[in-house]
Structure formats: structure tokens, C-alpha cells
Amino acid sequence: MKFIHIKRNTVAEKRFTEKMGMLYTNVTYVKKAFLGIPLKTLHIYRKTYYGKVKSCEDCRIAH
Template sequence: MKIIYIKRESNVKEVYRTRLGRLNSKVTCIKKYFLGMPFKTVHKYTHTFFTKKNSNVERMLFV
């Protein structure tokens, strides 16, 4: 077992926004461990996946 090592973990988190609706975001944390215990977060970043939402006005047919 190493004394000091770095580990990267990824989780998918679901976030709700009023304008965009439900979003899935991938959260990645890079942490530094000492004897198996995390003691410092080196970097944390999110990547959001979303698609364009259609509004009701765009779906209406004007005849």
C-alpha cells in the first residue's frame, strides 16, 4: 500500500433548474490520500449535459 497517492472519482449528479429543467452533470473530483484517508481535494470540475428544450410556442401550428 502506498503512503501518499492521488485518486480520481466520477459521479453523475442530477440537478433541476427552472429554465432548463432536469440536467445530468458529471462531477469529477481529484483527491490526494494519505494512508487511505482523503486529506486534500486537488481539483473538482463538472460537465453538464443538456439538450435544447422546446417551448409551447414553437410547437403550436398557426393555420
């Protein structure tokens, strides 16, 4: 039985970028979990329309 595992979860979110303004995009969270309890988010990324993978550091979550 594995105690620590990595899980990916994709969520549709509303984001804001300087160049494009408000956009809805699928954001993937890569999380580390211990016995099914999430401990830490390792990486957050999103895929563009053209298939390019971008980090979510450049866009803020809109309020």
C-alpha cells in the first residue's frame, strides 16, 4: 500500500492576464497526498489553445 502519492486535478477557472484580459481556462493542479489527504501543491499549469503548456505564475486569479 502506498502512503504517499501524486494526484492531478483539472478545474475550469476564471483567470486574468494583462495581454488577454479575463479568460476561462482549464488549470491542472499537481498535489502530493498522504493517505488521501492533500499535503502540498507541487505545480500549477494550464494548456493554451495551441497545446502549449504554461505556468500559472503569469496570471492572477480574478476576484
